[in-house]
Amino acid sequence: MYRYFLKRILLIIPTMLGVILLVFSIMSITPGDPGRQILGSSAPQSAVDALNHEFGIDRPFLVRLGDYMWGVITRLDFGESWRTRQSVFVEITARFPTTLKLSMMAIIGEVLIGVPLGILAAVKQYSVTDFVSTVFAMMLGAVPGFWLGLMLMLLFGVILGVLPTAGLTTPAHFILPLLTMILPGASGLLKITRSTMLECIRADYVRTARAKGAEEKSVILNHALRNALLPIVTVCGINFAHMLGGSVVIENVFSIPGIGSILVNSINLKDIPQVMAITIMFSFTFCLVMVLVDIVYSMLDPRVKAQYQAAGKRAKKTVKGKVAA
Amino acid sequence: MAKELLKIENLKVIYKTDMETVYAVNGIDLSINEQETLGLVGETGAGKTSTALAILRLLPDRTARVTDGKIYFQGQDVAEMDDTALREMRGGKISMIFQDPMTSLNPVITVGKQIAEALALHNHDNKTKEQIEERVEEILELVGIPGNRKNDYPHQFSGGMKQRVVIAIALSCNPQLLIADEPTTALDVTIQAQVLAMMNELKEKLKTSLLMITHDMGIIAQTCEKVGVMYAGEIIEYGSVEDLFEGKYHHPYTEGLFNSIPNIEEKRDRLEQIDGLMPDPTNLPKGCKFNPRCKKCMEICKEVDPPVYQDGEHKIRCHLFSNVNQ
Amino acid sequence: MSNTTVEKKRAMRKKSRMAMILRQFRKSRTAMLGVCILCFFVIFAVFADLIADFDEKAIASNQDARFVSPSLKGFFSGEAHIFGTDEYGRDIFARVIHGARVSLSIGIIATSCAAVVGGLLGAAAAFYGKKWDFIIMRIMDIISSVPSILLAMAVVAALGANLANLLIALSFSSIATYARLVRSAVVTLVGQEFIEAARACGSSDFRIIVKHIIPNSLSPIICQMAFSSAGMILTAASMSYLGLGIQPPNPEWGSMLASAKQYIWTYPYLITIPGICIVLSALSITLIGDGLRDALDPKLKD
Numbered sequence: 001m002y003r004y005f006l007k008r009i010l011l012i013i014p015t016m017l018g019v020i021l022l023v024f025s026i027m028s029i030t031p032g033d034p035g036r037q038i039l040g041s042s043a044p045q046s047a048v049d050a051l052n053h054e055f056g057i058d059r060p061f062l063v064r065l066g067d068y069m070w071g072v073i074t075r076l077d078f079g080e081s082w083r084t085r086q087s088v089f090v091e092i093t094a095r096f097p098t099t100l101k102l103s104m105m106a107i108i109g110e111v112l113i114g115v116p117l118g119i120l121a122a123v124k125q126y127s128v129t130d131f132v133s134t135v136f137a138m139m140l141g142a143v144p145g146f147w148l149g150l151m152l153m154l155l156f157g158v159i160l161g162v163l164p165t166a167g168l169t170t171p172a173h174f175i176l177p178l179l180t181m182i183l184p185g186a187s188g189l190l191k192i193t194r195s196t197m198l199e200c201i202r203a204d205y206v207r208t209a210r211a212k213g214a215e216e217k218s219v220i221l222n223h224a225l226r227n228a229l230l231p232i233v234t235v236c237g238i239n240f241a242h243m244l245g246g247s248v249v250i251e252n253v254f255s256i257p258g259i260g261s262i263l264v265n266s267i268n269l270k271d272i273p274q275v276m277a278i279t280i281m282f283s284f285t286f287c288l289v290m291v292l293v294d295i296v297y298s299m300l301d302p303r304v305k306a307q308y309q310a311a312g313k314r315a316k317k318t319v320k321g322k323v324a325a
Numbered sequence: 326m327a328k329e330l331l332k333i334e335n336l337k338v339i340y341k342t343d344m345e346t347v348y349a350v351n352g353i354d355l356s357i358n359e360q361e362t363l364g365l366v367g368e369t370g371a372g373k374t375s376t377a378l379a380i381l382r383l384l385p386d387r388t389a390r391v392t393d394g395k396i397y398f399q400g401q402d403v404a405e406m407d408d409t410a411l412r413e414m415r416g417g418k419i420s421m422i423f424q425d426p427m428t429s430l431n432p433v434i435t436v437g438k439q440i441a442e443a444l445a446l447h448n449h450d451n452k453t454k455e456q457i458e459e460r461v462e463e464i465l466e467l468v469g470i471p472g473n474r475k476n477d478y479p480h481q482f483s484g485g486m487k488q489r490v491v492i493a494i495a496l497s498c499n500p501q502l503l504i505a506d507e508p509t510t511a512l513d514v515t516i517q518a519q520v521l522a523m524m525n526e527l528k529e530k531l532k533t534s535l536l537m538i539t540h541d542m543g544i545i546a547q548t549c550e551k552v553g554v555m556y557a558g559e560i561i562e563y564g565s566v567e568d569l570f571e572g573k574y575h576h577p578y579t580e581g582l583f584n585s586i587p588n589i590e591e592k593r594d595r596l597e598q599i600d601g602l603m604p605d606p607t608n609l610p611k612g613c614k615f616n617p618r619c620k621k622c623m624e625i626c627k628e629v630d631p632p633v634y635q636d637g638e639h640k641i642r643c644h645l646f647s648n649v650n651q
Numbered sequence: 652m653s654n655t656t657v658e659k660k661r662a663m664r665k666k667s668r669m670a671m672i673l674r675q676f677r678k679s680r681t682a683m684l685g686v687c688i689l690c691f692f693v694i695f696a697v698f699a700d701l702i703a704d705f706d707e708k709a710i711a712s713n714q715d716a717r718f719v720s721p722s723l724k725g726f727f728s729g730e731a732h733i734f735g736t737d738e739y740g741r742d743i744f745a746r747v748i749h750g751a752r753v754s755l756s757i758g759i760i761a762t763s764c765a766a767v768v769g770g771l772l773g774a775a776a777a778f779y780g781k782k783w784d785f786i787i788m789r790i791m792d793i794i795s796s797v798p799s800i801l802l803a804m805a806v807v808a809a810l811g812a813n814l815a816n817l818l819i820a821l822s823f824s825s826i827a828t829y830a831r832l833v834r835s836a837v838v839t840l841v842g843q844e845f846i847e848a849a850r851a852c853g854s855s856d857f858r859i860i861v862k863h864i865i866p867n868s869l870s871p872i873i874c875q876m877a878f879s880s881a882g883m884i885l886t887a888a889s890m891s892y893l894g895l896g897i898q899p900p901n902p903e904w905g906s907m908l909a910s911a912k913q914y915i916w917t918y919p920y921l922i923t924i925p926g927i928c929i930v931l932s933a934l935s936i937t938l939i940g941d942g943l944r945d946a947l948d949p950k951l952k953d
Contacts, residue, residue, distance in 0.1 A: 018793035023805055030809045125387065142934035144885045146892050147908060147926035154919050202385070204428040210383055211423075212443040212494065213416035226433050245800035249889045253912075263801075264893050267808040275808050283797045301433055302478040 001298065004308045008294060012287045017069070019283045020276075024068055027272050028061055037270050038082065055082060078280070079273035083266065088277035091262050096281065098168065099251070099258035103243045105174070106181035110239060114186035115232060118193025122201060123220055134194065137187035145246045149180040149253035166255040177254045181246065185239040192235045193228065200224040229300050237293035241286045327358035330502055330534050331380065331419075336394035338375045338384065338558075345607040349375040351558035351614075352394065357502065362528065362535040364545040364566075366582075367555035370603050373538045374424070376555075377504045380536075381415055382406075398502075417447040420495040421504040425511050426488035430479040436490045437461050437475025440497050447498040460497070468493045468523060485516035492520070496527060503528070504536045509544065521547060542586055546570065551638075554579050557604055557614035564639035574634065576641050577619050613644065621645060675946035682942020688935035692928075696752040703745035709902045713740030718918050734924045737907075738914065739900075743921070746902035747928055753903045754932060757818060757887045758880035764822035766876055769829025776830065777837035787830065795827040800886055807895045817896045821883050832875055836868030870947035877940030881933040888929050904929045 035051035036043070052058045056067070071077035078088045121130040140148075156176060157165035164173050200206065201224050209223045248260030255261070259278055266274040298305040338350035350372040357363045365373045378384045380396055382403060396403040398414060406414065420443075423429040431439060440461045444452070452460065462472030468489040470482075479487055488508065495503055505524065509517040525548055528535050537548055545552050545566065552569045554562040554576065562569065562576040569579065581599035601618040604610050610617055616626040625644050634646035676682055695702065703709060713736070721735040721743075734743035776787040794802070806820035840846060840863070849859050890896035891905030899906050904925040911921035 015793060015796050018789070019796050022793055023797070026802075026805050027809050030811075138937070139930070139934060142881065142885070142930050142937055144888050144892075144905075144926075144929055144933075146889055146905075147922075147929060150908065150912065150915065150922050151926065154915055154922065158916055158919065204423060204425060205431040207383055208423060208429045208491070208494070209431065209442075211381055211415055211421045213412040213414070213446045214442065215412065223431050223434075227431070241798045242800075245798035246889075248800065248804070249893060252893055263804065264895070267804060267895060270808075272808070275805060279797060279801050279805050282801050286798055287796055303432060303480045306478075306480065 001305065001309045005291070005295060008291050012284070012291065015287055016280070016284055017073075020069065020072060020280055021065070023276050023279050023283075024065055027276055028064070030270075030272070033057065034082070034270050034272065078277040081266075081271055081274045083269050083271040083274065088274050091274065092259065092277060092281055095257060095259045095262055098256065099244070099247050099260060100285075102174075102177060102181065102250075102256070102258065103240065103247055106178055106185065106243055107236065107240050109178060109182040110185040110189050111236060113182060114189025115193050117186075118190040119197055119220065119225065121190065121194045122197035125198060130194075133190060137190045140184050140187035141191070143184060145180055145184060146249045146253045148183060149176065149250055152176050152179055153253070168254075168256045168258075177250055177256060180250050180253070181243055184246075185243060188239060189232065189235055193232055196228040196231045197224055200228045203227065226300070230297060230304075233293055233296050233300065237289050240289050244282050244285060327361065330357050330359050330361075330399060331536075332356040332395075332397040333376070333380070334395045334397075336376065336379060336396065337392045338372070338379055339390055339392055340375075340388045341390060342388055347606045348609055349389075349558055349606060350379070351609070353553075353555070353558070353560045355553055355560065355563070357534050357536060359501070359534055360532050361551065362537060362549045364537045364539065364549035364552040365555055365560075366539055366542060366545050366552060368540060368603055370606065371555040372558035373555055374506055375558075377421065377506050377536065377538055380504065381419060381421060382411060383415075383421075413447070416443050416500070417498050418500055419502045419504065420498065420500040422488075422491050422495045422506060422508045424507045426484055426491050427511065429491050430487055432479055435476050435478055436465075436482070436493075439490070440464060440475070440494050443494050443497045464493045464497050465490075467496070467527070469519075485512050485520065488512060488516075488520055489523070492524065492527075496531065496533075499531055500533060502534045502536065504538070506538045507540070508537075509541075510539075524548070542582060554582070557606065557609060559614060559642065560640075561615065561642045562640065564637075568637075568639035572636075572639055574636070574639075574641060574646055576615075576643050577621050577645070578615050581618075613642075672946045676942050679942040679945060681938045682946075685935040685938025685942065688931055689939065692751050692755060692932050692935070695748040696755050699748045699752050702748060703742065705745075705749055708742045708745035709749045710741070710900050716740040718914075720918075721920055721924075735918075735920050737911065737921055741900075743907075743924055746907060747904070747925060749902040750904045750907065750925065751928065751932070753814070753897060753901070754884050754887060754929070757814075757821065758884045758932075758936065761818050761821040761825075761883045761887075762876050762880040764818070765825045765879070766829050766872065768822065769826040770833040770872065772826065773830035773833030773835075774837055777834045777841065784834075788834065791827040791830045794824075795831075797824075799824040800889065803886060803890060804893075804895055807890065812895050812898060814897055814901075817887060817890060820890075821886060825879055825883075828875065828879065829872070832871055833868065836871060837864060840864050840867055874940055874944045874947065877936055877943055881936040881940065884929065884933050884936070 033048065033052055034055065034057055035048040039048055039051060049058070056064060059067075068079065071079065080086060081088050081091065084090065117133050121133045124130050153165045153176060156163040163175055164170070165176060167173055168177070201220070203224070205227075206219060206223050209219045214223070247258060248263055250256070251258040251260035252264055259281075263275065263278045265271075266278070294308075298308050333353060333355050335352045335354060336350055337348075337352050340347040340349055353372075353376060355363065355365075365376065367373055375384065375389070378389075379391055380398070380403065384391070391404070398419065401410075403411075403414070430436065437458075441457050444457045444460055448457070458475075461475050465472050465475055470486060470489055470493070474482075479490070482490065488511070492508070495505075508524065509520050512520060521544060524535075527533070535548070537544065539545060549566055551565055552563070553560040554569070556578050562579045564572065569575075575583075578599070581597070584597040585599065587596060599618055604614055604617065610627070612628050613619070613622075613626040613631045616622045619626065623644060629644070631642050631644045632647055634641045634643065699705070716732070716736050717738060717740045719732045719736040719740075721733060723731055723733055732742050732744065734747060736742055737746070772787050772791070776784040797805070802824040803817075803820035806823055807816055810816040810819065846859060846863055849863055854862070887896055888903070888905030888908070891903045892909045894906075894909065897903035897906050899910060907925040908922055911918075911925070914921050
């Protein structure tokens with residue numbers, strides 16, 4: 001089985017090479033030349049040409065691609081930012097920890113809020129708790145993160161005036177951005193927990209557990225929940241990916257010096273190497289999280305574990321499709 | 326006379342959804358004595374499983390409701406039991422073998438732990454963990470599974486083996502009453518015979534009463550002492566196995582059931598069948614519930630609920646015998 | 652129950668599957684609520700030009716009427732700013748309904764493009780098998796390894812920020828979902844007995860596809876389309892908020908919010924109204940999607 005996971009981790013490499021190829025190709029279809037866009041329309045043509053030459057974009061696509069890939073593979077070199085003329089890692093290493101920290105805290109918050117409420121809603125189906133939490137989850141699912149942030153800002157920062165609304169300097173500063181990140185994800189988690197729990201509560205093995213004389217609490221937690229965890233874990237993984245993307249927006253709303261704000265800046269300033277590096281970085285994190293989800297799967301469900309063991313022995317198929325499904 | 330263990334009086338169960346009301350059990354009476362085996366036989370949807378679930382109060386609480394009747398276990402009203410008493414009864418005094426072994430076991434817990442759970446829940450003589458583990462192996466071996474397989478998960482067992490595990494769970498706490506709900510339906514014929522033989526043997530050994538629910542007359546003949554034939558939520562014929570298999574009079578439905586079993590000694594072109602289907606349980610016919618399918622149906626059958634003809638312990642709920650001298 | 656109701660029930664069963672689905676759908680109160688809200692938006696979006704002139708009301712600035720609070724004053728003379736005016740004195744109501752036009756078309760167009768392109772790719776992968784299947788699905792794996800909003804941002808970063816590029820970006824980033832969905836639907840269907848049976852009866856491939864595969868694989872795709880058009884509206888708004896979508900002064904809910912953010916302390920209605928529009932439109936589509944899912948696949952209903 002460890003062989004399987006090793007293979008799963010190694011499989012990230014071709015996927016990431018594919019991602020690099022994809023992102024590089026997308027970034028190369030820019031109409032017009034970057035030099036002109038950076039320097040503006042009034043700059044002399046010679047200066048534009050010089051800048052283009054400096055960035056190496058006057059060379060053919062395949063040469064640039066080969067060069068970039070070679071740099072990545074041999075030296076893990078993702079190039080220099082066109083704006084700061086420093087390695088793209090300077091900005092990333094300075095800012096990624098903030099984003100990661102926020103996302104981690106948010107995913108934990110999501111689980112702590114979404115899962116228990118989902119269980120409660122399922123156990124007390126058609127009760128007031130169920131109704132209220134389902135309606136809230138439904139509404140929150142349709143709220144764009146940035147607007148939720150703005151509304152929270154309006155409520156707590158402007159009307160009540162109790163919480164700071166910009167930056168990330170004190171613990172109090174974390175509250176609003178975290179709430180903004182947690183609430184939509186938690187509502188999704190609540191929905192999936194509720195529906196899988198409803199399914200599991202009606203399963204035959206739960207009836208068997210009741211027939212044994214088990215207490216209701218144990219029936220719900222030991223029997224139903226353990227079986228419902230699989231889809232919950234999947235949704236957590238997907239939520240984490242969403243959160244990485246969403247953090248770009250939230251960081252802009254709350255002026256948080258994370259990686260998201262630098263990404264938007266870089267896009268506006270046409271700093272293509274920086275945009276590529278950040279996108280690839282996020283994708284890499286996403287892939288790692290998905291492998292982690294797989295590993296957690298096998299710990300939760302012996303059937304999946306058996307499958308992986310078989311797959312590890314055969315060492316043949318990828319399980320990629322299953323992860324996304 | 327043997328002591329009465331379970332008594333059901335006029336039990337009625339309905340399933341209510343937004344759309345319709347299903348009348349699953351419509352007033353049945355039965356009783357089981359200690360160390361006795363009662364069979365309930367009938368088609369799918371006759372209300373057998375609902376009756377069994379009602380005994381353990383395991384009916385799905387959102388849709389199902391017991392609208393009338395009483396269930397007494399050892400003289401105690403099941404509906405009046407508090408949580409502790411109910412849990413003590415479930416698994417401890419009455420345990421149940423479910424229909425489908427494929428889905429009755431929790432897929433993410435080892436079978437050993439699933440058996441141990443039942444033992445730990447009804448641990449009256451304060452067994453230690455090690456003793457419980459020992460007992461788990463003992464029970465597994467009792468049902469014919471090597472004890473060292475207790476650390477395996479359900480998906481590693483075949484269907485027949487899973488049913489043995491289910492039976493092991495049910496027997497682990499030496500219940501006074503075992504309810505077996507179609508314990509062999511999901512199994513191959515060869516495995517069926519093994520499982521039945523094993524259950525018979527265990528029943529003798531552990532002196533357990535058994536409520537055997539099945540649609541198979543053969544199983545009834547093999548295992549039961551008394552039989553109730555259920556149709557549309559009613560017991561339409563009740564008696565000892567002898568009454569049922571050799572008695573003079575029968576309910577037309579029971580006759581139909583027997584006629585649809587192939588007989589090796591008789592030469593026939595094709596098997597007889599009971600025409601039609603079970604009545605729609607949301608919309609049961611007036612009078613005798615069997616009247617739309619009955620070959621001997623009379624006018625009165627469509628209007629009046631049939632009386633009970635009684636000959637000793639043999640009871641038949643049919644108009645045909647209302648004029649027979651009792 | 653009397654005989655007539657039984658008759659009715661029988662007649663009902665005979666009705667086509669489509670009618671059954673519609674009946675199921677209409678029975679869901681939340682889905683009907685969604686339809687009502689969405690219709691409301693659609694009506695305003697369609698007749699936006701009749702209700703408020705685009706250039707005059709939604710674009711041109713009017714320095715005399717900056718930051719007029721929402722009120723019904725002058726409602727009958729057509730002078731009212733029921734949602735108030737913004738920092739350029741533009742009528743928010745006019746901008747909101749023209750924004751509805753943009754948002755709803757983004758939802759519909761981007762979803763349809765993604766579904767068609769992704770669906771064709773998925774179907775091709777399933778039909779042509781082995782080599783093509785491998786190539787197409789690996790590419791889809793790679794596309795879905797990039798969080799979708801980031802992929803959309805990358806596309807916009809490369810192409811530039813405007814409506815057309817936003818549409819391309821949004822559809823591109825959700826192609827993989829549809830490719831997977833269609834592929835798995837087709838693959839499982841092709842192996843199934845009733846397809847074999849149809850083939851054995853001499854049906855042509857075309858007939859099999861039209862009569863069996865499409866109707867049977869449609870329901871998950873329709874549900875996915877409903878849910879993803881709600882998602883598209885949200886993503887489009889987020890992108891515009893970041894300045895990566897519709898550019899000002901064009902009215903779009905997200906970009907309206909972006910320019911309103913600086914007035915959060917003084918004129919909070921500026922950020923409230925467009926946001927409510929986003930939520931209501933996305934919510935209505937989600938409700939419809941839920942209703943459709945329940946109607947199309949009763950098994951999934953709780």
